[in-house]
Amino acid sequence: MIYIIKEEYMFRIRLVxxxxxxxxxxxxxxxxxxxxxxVQNKFKEYFNSISVKVKEAATxxxxxxxxxxxxxxxxKALTKIISMKGIPAGDIKALNSLKASxxxxxxxxxxxxGYTKVQDNQLNNFSDYVKQDMEQAxxxxxxxxxxLLLIVILVILLVR
Amino acid sequence: MGRTGFYLMLFLISIxxxxxxxxxxxxxxxxxxxxxxxxxxxxxxxxxxxxxYHDSQGSDIxxxxxxxxxxxxxxxxxxxxxxxxxxxxxKRHFLFFxxxxxxxxxxxxxxxxxxxxxxxxxxxxxNLDIExxxxxxxxxxxxxxxxRTVRNFFLYYGHEIPETDGRGYNASYPExxxxxxxxxxxxxxxxxxPQIGGSKFDFLLLSTCYNGTPGVISKLMPYASYIMASPxxxxxxxxxxxxxxxxxxxxxxxxxxxxxxxxxxxAFLKLKSNTLTMITISxxxxxxxxxxxxxxxxxxxIQNRQEEETGSASRDSVSAGCVDCSRMASFDLKDAAxxxxxxxxxxxxxxxxxxxxxxxxxxxxxxx
Numbered sequence: 001m002i003y004i005i006k007e008e009y010m011f012r013i014r015l016v017x018x019x020x021x022x023x024x025x026x027x028x029x030x031x032x033x034x035x036x037x038x039v040q041n042k043f044k045e046y047f048n049s050i051s052v053k054v055k056e057a058a059t060x061x062x063x064x065x066x067x068x069x070x071x072x073x074x075x076k077a078l079t080k081i082i083s084m085k086g087i088p089a090g091d092i093k094a095l096n097s098l099k100a101s102x103x104x105x106x107x108x109x110x111x112x113x114g115y116t117k118v119q120d121n122q123l124n125n126f127s128d129y130v131k132q133d134m135e136q137a138x139x140x141x142x143x144x145x146x147x148l149l150l151i152v153i154l155v156i157l158l159v160r
Numbered sequence: 161m162g163r164t165g166f167y168l169m170l171f172l173i174s175i176x177x178x179x180x181x182x183x184x185x186x187x188x189x190x191x192x193x194x195x196x197x198x199x200x201x202x203x204x205x206x207x208x209x210x211x212x213y214h215d216s217q218g219s220d221i222x223x224x225x226x227x228x229x230x231x232x233x234x235x236x237x238x239x240x241x242x243x244x245x246x247x248x249x250x251k252r253h254f255l256f257f258x259x260x261x262x263x264x265x266x267x268x269x270x271x272x273x274x275x276x277x278x279x280x281x282x283x284x285x286x287n288l289d290i291e292x293x294x295x296x297x298x299x300x301x302x303x304x305x306x307x308r309t310v311r312n313f314f315l316y317y318g319h320e321i322p323e324t325d326g327r328g329y330n331a332s333y334p335e336x337x338x339x340x341x342x343x344x345x346x347x348x349x350x351x352x353x354p355q356i357g358g359s360k361f362d363f364l365l366l367s368t369c370y371n372g373t374p375g376v377i378s379k380l381m382p383y384a385s386y387i388m389a390s391p392x393x394x395x396x397x398x399x400x401x402x403x404x405x406x407x408x409x410x411x412x413x414x415x416x417x418x419x420x421x422x423x424x425x426x427a428f429l430k431l432k433s434n435t436l437t438m439i440t441i442s443x444x445x446x447x448x449x450x451x452x453x454x455x456x457x458x459x460x461x462i463q464n465r466q467e468e469e470t471g472s473a474s475r476d477s478v479s480a481g482c483v484d485c486s487r488m489a490s491f492d493l494k495d496a497a498x499x500x501x502x503x504x505x506x507x508x509x510x511x512x513x514x515x516x517x518x519x520x521x522x523x524x525x526x527x528x
Contacts, residue, residue, distance in 0.1 A: 034250050034331030040210035048214040055218075108509060118509065128216055129436040129509045135213045136369065136393050136437065141319065141328070 039148040040140045046156050047134040054127035060120035064109065067127060071106040075099055077154035087147060094142045101137065105130055190270045194300035197269075199241040199311050199407055202350065203231040204291065206318030208250045208262070209331045213396040216434065223396035224249075227317050228264075234404045235268035241407070242299060243268040246291045248281055251332030262332070263290070267298050274298065288346035292353070299355040311411055312356055313363045314347060314384070317398055320369040323376060340371075340379050347383040360385050360446075362416060367399040370482040372442045373522045374462060378453045381446035386420050391482055391522030392440040399441060400427040417445070421501050428503035436508040442520040448499025455495065462488070462523055482522030484515075496521055 050070045057063045078099045082092055104115075109126065111117025118126045140148070207224030215221060228247045235243035245266040252260045263281035267274045275298060281290055302310050322329065326339030351358060364384035366376075372391030380387055388399065403426040411419055424443050431439045453459075485491050502520040507513050 034208065037208075037210040037250065037331045041212045044210070044212050044214065048218050051214075052218040104511060105509075125436060126509055129507070131214060132395055132435055132437045133393075133507075133510070136395055140210065 036145045036148065039145060039152055042152050042156060043140060043148075044135050047131045051127040051131040055124050060123055063123040063127070067109055067123070067130070068106065071102050071109070074155050075102050075106075077151055078102075080154060081147060081150050084150075088144060091143050091147045095147070098137065101133070105133075187272055191272045191274050193270060194302060196240050197242055197300055197302045197310055198410065199238070199313065200299060200355070201235075201238075201241060201243045201313045201315065201404065202291075202295065203227075203243070203245045203315045203401075204288065204317070205231065205245070205247045206316075208248050208333070209319055209329075211396060221396075223398060224317065227398060227401075230401060232266060232268075234401055235266070236271050236273075237405050238268070238407065239270050240409070241268075241270070244291075244295055244298070246288075246294070248330075265291075265294050267294070269300070287342055287349055289349065292346065292349040295350060296353050296355070299353065301355055311362045311416070312359075313365070313404075314350070314361045315365040315367070315401055316343065317367045321366070321371055321376075323373070323379075340376050344379050344383060347380070351383060362386065362411075363388070363420060365399060365401070366390075367394065369394045370522055372440070372444075372520065373482060373524075374453050374459070374485070377444050377446075377449060381444075381449070381453075385446055386417070387444045387446060388420065388424055389442060389444070390440050391442060391484070391518070391520060392438050395431060395435045395437055395439075397431060397434055399424075400430045402430075403427065424501065424503050428505070432505055438507040438512060439503070439505040440518055440520070441503040443501040443503075445499040452492075452495045452498060455490070455492070460490075481525070483525040484518055485521035485523040486519040487525070488523055491519070491521075491523075493519060
């Protein structure tokens with residue numbers, strides 16, 4: 001009986017060790033990949049998840065709320081980072097440009113500052129437009145990895 | 161199994177063996193045949209950066225990987241052609257210490273795969289030297305005869321190539337620059353190969369953002385008769401190359417322009433069907449845009465704006481974006497339109513959704 005229990009115990013230990021090794025190997029294979037590309041991908045995934053949520057939302061009011069919340073959270077995080085000490089001047093320029101781009105989208109969604117309000121039946125398309133525009137935004141490339149990580153922490157992790 | 165069964169099996173095995181041998185010989189003959197070659201197509205697909213995008217269902221797509229698959233599929237369907245595909249991948253390590261090869265090369269002749277190997281592209285980041293060496297090793301010597309000329313195409317897929325400096329272009333090797341000057345040098349290197357014999361590429365495609373600028377076209381026009389590029393944003397679903405499957409048997413001078421217009425239109429319609437952002441594809445005829453590019457006033461104005469946009473020397477090399485050149489004071493719309501075929505669609509939303517025209521040229525500047 002003791003022998004059987006010991007065997008099973010050893011088997012589990014071996015299984016855990018094998019899984020751990022597999023995990024380390026899978027991670028190790030990709031070690032050294034560009035950090036900036038990984039962080040940029042995080043933003044693309046973030047805007048994609050918003051677009052998916054908008055399409056899943058049942059009513060136009062819910063869709064608008066999702067979009068408005070995401071724009072507000074994003075710009076709040078950017079404002080916070082821009083006011084931090086030690087952020088390189090080049091990053092601040094790119095962050096301001098990003099912020100202006102997101103503000104434009106907020107204004108258009110709500111019909112502010114000369115924009116025609118996005119119609120209810122266009123909200124899914126608008127969320128796709130926002131996603132595509134942010135996916136190709138050149139500003140991501142100019143921002144340093146450290147600053148990008150700060151935005152990830154503030155926007156994606158803390159304010160979710 | 162009886163004796164009859166044994167002989168039957170032996171018979172079937174030998175038939176299948178001969179069939180395989182026959183197919184293999186046929187393939188080998190096709191791979192070796194070079195006197196029929198009419199097109200040489202070089203794909204350079206940059207993947208060392210953030211190339212993720214999502215389709216309308218929200219599925220992840222890696223732009224570079226998708227394009228490599230398309231290039232292979234195009235190559236497999238092209239008789240009378242040699243297709244060289246280079247895929248530049250991010251730096252990766254096995255077990256943290258052992259670097260993996262970051263380049264992948266495919267070579268097709270007459271629709272058959274002749275070579276596929278991984279390589280280290282790191283030393284070649286400046287001028288694509290290793291890629292040029294692969295080309296030199298594999299491209300067939302085909303004598304151009306009256307009425308039969310080999311057409312050479314170069315297709316570049318990636319992010320915007322900076323006009324100067326180029327540091328940070330390769331995410332894994334930010335210290336190794338890649339700029340338009342490096343691309344121009346690379347094209348010169350390819351053209352110097354005996355197989356091309358010093359003649360220009362017939363067609364250069366820059367499937368990148370913001371490279372349809374007077375500066376970029378000026379630098380590249382000595383190396384290509386026609387250049388296709390976007391002066392604005394270009395979504396990562398790229399300028400599609402699927403239309404290469406429809407390459408005709410022969411492309412004489414007039415037909416080349418017509419074919420490239422159809423290529424651009426096909427790519428434009430594909431982009432239009434799956435993107436809501438601005439689409440601008442310009443096809444520049446290098447000989448015809450010369451006069452416009454030699455406009456001294458415009459060059460000075462662009463230079464000044466560039467300095468204003470990029471600021472101090474410590475500013476990162478990546479461009480601050482482009483705006484339609486028609487905003488420039490010294491820009492002559494009539495001159496600018498000579499030698500350009502433009503495929504333009506405004507964005508569905510945003511401040512430019514009512515901008516119904518575009519000059520086809522991008523100048524340094526930001527949108528706000």
